[in-house]
Amino acid sequence: MREETKAERQAEIEKAAYKLLNERGYGGASMLSIAKQARASNETLYRWYGDKTGLFKAMVESNARATKVALEQAIRDEAEPLTSLENVAPTLLSMLLGERAISLNRAAAADESGELGAAIAGAGRDTVFPLIEALIQRGLEGRALAAPSTRIAAEWFLALLISDLQVRRVNRTLPAPSDKDVDARVAAAIGAFRKLCAA
Template sequence: MREDTKAARRAQIERAAYKLLKERGYGGTSMLGIAKEAKASNETLYRWYGDKKSLFKTMVENNARTTKAALDAAIRDEADPLVTLEEVAPILLSMLLGERAISLNRAAASDESGELGATIAAGGRDSVFPLIEKLIQRGLESSVLAAPSARIAADWFLNLLIGDLQIRRVIHTLPVPSDKDIHSRVVAATSAFRKLCGT
């Protein structure tokens, strides 16, 4: 199968998984159900993803891919940490408040096994947070930033940026934010972070 055809099929499978996740929750979503919804064979799903947990981990990682790529590039190119955080913030916030992340988190909240929540943490925060921490560490070493530690500063940054917005989206008390809302939040958060940690 050609790579572009395979990528299109994977996208179709993941759309089917999100649809069933929203309708049935994590426990009620099976590999067979996803295969039927995507008009794919069950064997294909198991061959490509291994099992349901791995499929959802791939979905979480795909959702975080743009944020991670921007952070990886900034670390590799030794870009200015504060400028990078300002550039990455709208990408990260849009992703975290977008329908895919919210669907995953809503399903995780009702998954008593905790499996989906652990999968989201592993493919999301646990892979993005260390990159933000590494970027901030470089800022501390070059005296562009000042904080008790890179970990604490990374926590401050994420708390200023996200706050309770994602949980409010999960519990249906906040609508999908507009580009203007995202921009306003990013400006306020990064300005506060500069005041808190900038030198």
């Protein structure tokens, strides 16, 4: 199978998985039901993803890909850390408050096994957070930023950017943000972070 065709089929499988996740929760979205919804063979899903946890981990990775790529590019380019954080923040915030992340987090909150939560943490935060730390570390080393530690500064950045917005989206007390909302939130968060961590 050509890579392009495989990528298209994987996108269809992910779409089917999100649909069933929203309808049945993580426990009710079996590999067989996802395969049927996507009009794929159960064998294909197991061959490509290994198991259900592997499929949902791949979905989290896919959802976080644009943020991860932007951060990795900023690190490779040795771009100015604060500017890089400001540039990637809209992508990160839109991803975290988007329908896919919210669907995954709603299902994880109801999943007593903890499998989905672990997949989200491993393929999401545990992948993106070290990249944010790497940018901030460069800022601390170059004395563009000042903070007690790289980890604390990264946590401050995320707290200022996200706060309780994702929780409020998950519990349905906050609507999906517009681009204007995202831009305003990013501007406020970056402004506060600059003041907090000014060298």
